[in-house]
Amino acid sequence: xxxxxxxxxxxxxxxxxxxxxxxxxxxxxxxxxxxxxxxxxxxxxxxxxxxxxxxxxxxxxxxxxxxxxxxxxxxxxxxxxxxxxxxxxxxxxxxxxxxxxxxxxxxxxxxxxxxxxxxxxxxxxxxxxxxxxxxxxxxxxxxxxxxxxxxxxxxxxxxxxxxxxxxxxxxxxxxxxxxxxxxxxxxxxxxxxxxxxxxxxxxxxxxxxxxxxxxxxxxxxxxxxxxxxxxxxxxxxxxxxxx
Numbered sequence: 136x137x138x139x140x141x142x143x144x145x146x147x148x149x150x151x152x153x154x155x156x157x158x159x160x161x162x163x164x165x166x167x168x169x170x171x172x173x174x175x176x177x178x179x180x181x182x183x184x185x186x187x188x189x190x191x192x193x194x195x196x197x198x199x200x201x202x203x204x205x206x207x208x209x210x211x212x213x214x215x216x217x218x219x220x221x222x223x224x225x226x227x228x229x230x231x232x233x234x235x236x237x238x239x240x241x242x243x244x245x246x247x248x249x250x251x252x253x254x255x256x257x258x259x260x261x262x263x264x265x266x267x268x269x270x271x272x273x274x275x276x277x278x279x280x281x282x283x284x285x286x287x288x289x290x291x292x293x294x295x296x297x298x299x300x301x302x303x304x305x306x307x308x309x310x311x312x313x314x315x316x317x318x319x320x321x322x323x324x325x326x327x328x329x330x331x332x333x334x335x336x337x338x339x340x341x342x343x344x345x346x347x348x349x350x351x352x353x354x355x356x357x358x359x360x361x362x363x364x365x366x367x368x369x370x371x372x373x374x375x376x377x378x
Contacts, residue, residue, distance in 0.1 A: 153182045154243050155226040157216045159209030160187035166350050167231040170363055173370035174235040181240045186219065188212050188228075199300045207231075213281065214299045214307050217291035224289075230282040232344040234363050242285065242326055242340070250320030251290035251313055254280040255327035277309045279345060280319075283327040290318070330358050 156175060160168050172185050188209045190197060197212045205211065213228050220226045225246045227239070245253065257279045293312040306312065310319060328339035331346040335358045342359035349360035350367075 150181055150240060150243055151224055153184050154239060155184050155220060156239065157186045157188055157226055157228045159207060159213055159231045160189040161208045161231060164231055166367060167348055169370045170367040171231055171233050173366045175239050178235055178237060179239045183239060196296050197300065204304065211299060211307060214294050215296065217286055217288040217294045218296060220288045222288045222292050226286045226288055228284045228286060232348045234342050234359065234366055236342060237340045245322060246285055247320050248287065251287050251318040253285040253320035253322050255283060255322045255324045256280060259332055279329060281308050282343060283341060285322065
């Protein structure tokens with residue numbers, strides 16, 4: 136288990152042997168998954184295990200019907216991450232419409248055992264009424280907090296398949312499955328930088344294309360789009376390259 140509460144500068148943090156990263160997978164944004172995976176693999180200084188949260192792989196586990204308000208196939212299934220992790224260790228969940236702009240091990244190093252989950256606590260009102268693929272831009276408290284979650288799995292045992300299948304969207308995304316707000320730790324906003332909602336920042340560690348990714352024509356010129364395309368191109372490359 137990671138614990139940075141007593142961490143002293145200059146002393147390396149103890150990380151697990153393999154960093155477990157779960158990524159939301161949507162059949163309408165397949166390319167997004169692969170670009171994000173490439174950005175993680177290229178820059179991580181530690182071994183990583185990438186697991187797509189793919190509905191096709193969750194038959195018999197995730198059984199709830201989709202609803203008009205969800206904009207991705209993993210809107211609710213993301214909360215199965217602790218179950219899929221065996222309720223042990225720390226796991227990271229990420230939406231697919233992102234790229235890492237740094238080492239994912241640095242994010243895991245922020246894990247603090249005082250908390251059940253750690254998120255970037257956005258406090259904003261979305262600029263748009265409609266986002267990608269004509270989805271309504273739903274407004275609610277704690278919006279986008281669950282798009283990057285560093286999960287202390289042993290303290291997330293309330294997220295059983297039965298609960299995830301039956302709880303309301305707000306119960307899930309507003310963390311009603313926790314005992315209280317004190318169980319939610321803070322991640323710097325740089326680890327979930329909302330492209331188009333926040334101004335461009337070269338120090339952003341995760342660029343989150345929440346309004347729509349550069350794989351959609353309407354957002355092809357958004358901030359960090361060239362970086363996303365570079366990861367995409369390398370993900371689909373083949374041939375001799377220097378090592």
